[in-house]
Amino acid sequence: MNIIKLDAISSTNDYLKKLMSRQYVENFTIVTAENQTQGKGQMGAVWNVEPGKNLTFSVLVRDFLLDIGEIFNLNRVVAVSIVEALETFQIPDLSIKWPNDIMAGNKKVGGILIENTIKNNGEIFSVVGIGLNVNQKDFSNLPKAASLSVIKGMEFDKQAVFYEIAENLKQNMAAILHKNTLVFLEKYDARLYKKGVPMPFQDLAGKQFMGIIRQVSPTGKLEVIDENEIIRYYDIKEIQMLY
Missing domain, CATH: 3.30.930.10 (Bira Bifunctional Protein; Domain 2)
Structure with a gap:
């Protein structure tokens, strides 16, 4: 190289x-x-x-x-x-x-x-x-x-x-x-950080919620199941993990 x-x-x-x-x-x-x-x-x-x-x-x-x-x-x-x-x-x-x-x-x-x-x-x-x-x-x-x-x-x-x-x-x-x-x-x-662990998140609107990371989609979106058991997908900078 x-x-x-x-x-x-x-x-x-x-x-x-x-x-x-x-x-x-x-x-x-x-x-x-x-x-x-x-x-x-x-x-x-x-x-x-x-x-x-x-x-x-x-x-x-x-x-x-x-x-x-x-x-x-x-x-x-x-x-x-x-x-x-x-x-x-x-x-x-x-x-x-x-x-x-x-x-x-x-x-x-x-x-x-x-x-x-x-x-x-x-x-x-x-x-x-x-x-x-x-x-x-x-x-x-x-x-x-x-x-x-x-x-x-x-x-x-x-x-x-x-x-x-x-x-x-x-x-x-x-x-x-x-x-x-x-x-x-x-x-x-x-190797995904905090995968499967309930964690607090914040979305672009400033709303905070609890969710669990399930995986990352083939195109790179984060798959999170929220406290209402709804699966949501987020692009980069659309969600922040509060850790």
């Missing part, structure tokens, strides 16, 4: 997209930075990291998605790949908080942002941004966040974690190309 290592950059996703606009970039090129000053999360949220302590990198994925309706398949593969990689480092209580947060217990340790571009010929290019808290210790302003180091009480070799994730991602994407999508749907749902 082609790896571009940078000291500081505003956003690895933006860097990779600009690079693609100027030249041919081979599939699975990875851009990684020690310091990302304007990291992005889902729906415009900001991903702030302590310089030199964490992993921030972006991966170009091309020739993977053939239809825009399959976009959440990529989300599944990326999330499962990260969790499987972290399991090799014995990180406890790993799960995936829909749609794209990596959890250890009740703490967020990582996140995913996938940005897709559709070319005139219908080809879909995906830039997969991954942020992972590795050795950062101070989360005083982020009470729901933690790092691998905080969780395990030890320092980690960032490069070892990076290569484990990258290799696992590459292998899993190769499996998906052989149309083995059902396996990753099952793996994603099996």
